[in-house]
Amino acid sequence: MKAVCVYCGSANGARPVYAEAAKAFGRALVEADLALVYGGGSVGLMGTIADEVLALGGRAIGVIPELLMNKEVGHNGLTELHVVPDMHQRKKKMADLADAFVSMPGGVGTFEELFEAYTWAQLRYHEKPVALLNVDGYYDPLLAMLRHTVEEGFMRAPFLDMLQVAADPVKLIEALKAYQPPVVDRWPEKRDAI
Template sequence: MKSICVYCGSSAGASAVYTEAAQSLAKQFVDNDIALVYGGGNVGLMGVIADEVLRLGGKATGVIPKALMDKEVGHTGLTQLHIVANMHERKAMMADLSDGFIAMPGGVGTLEELFEVFTWAQLGFHTKPIGVLNVDGFYNSLIAFLEHTVASRFLKAEHLAMLFNEADPQKLVQRFRQYQPVLVDKWLKKQDL
């Protein structure tokens, strides 16, 4: 586990608990010699986690579309900053540079990124760990909804189990470090219904 991609808000959120969690996750990365890969912004939780990783002596790589860089939201003090043409290139490069994916609290962009890599794992396109840092119960409703999709026979329980759900950054990073890929057939079979 050399690098983990973190998806998170371009806002800091309504509570200081989100900023504190971003700083704690940054510390876990540095303590475990894991580099940060993220969206390259200098705002919100994105800026918080990158700044903290760098402050603690770690490595932070950002990937940002030119249009966002032009709006002056790009972080210019990173270990590496890749400026790409669009969001599709951004997400592909972030995935290529990462050994796993963590979603912190964020908005629809964060959710979209999380669900894309979750879908890729479900389809067997990658075997990297995926998790949510469930700060202050932020993802409780989402997890409940995903459990509903399992009960409704739209998602296998084995696929939902691929999504780690932890409130503690240390526990989440530990689970990533101990991760062993599990391949599960995507499609529900008639006999499973």
């Protein structure tokens, strides 16, 4: 494992614990000799984690769409900054550059990125770990919803288990490194041809 894609908010959130967690996760990445791959922004938790990684001598690789770069939210001090045409190319480039995906607290855009990487893992488009840094229980309601999805028969339990979850950045990185994708038949039921 060489690089971790981190999805997180372009805002700081309502409480200081989120920025503190971004700094802690940035430190943990550098200590584990892992590069940060992220959305390329200079604001919110995105800017906080990138600044921490850079301040500690680590590698921060950003991928940002032209529209957001032109609005001057792009981070100009990164190890690498890839400016791409649109959001679709951003997500593809980030996925290509990373060996794992971690979602920190964020909004709808963070959720969308998380669920795309998570869905790709379930469909075996990749076998990279997908994880939540569950800062102060931020993702507890989402985890409850995912358990409900399993209970209601819309997702199989092994797919819930493939999502790595930890509140501690160091423990989360250990889980990413130890991850083995489950061997699960995505479509266990045989369907009759129509």
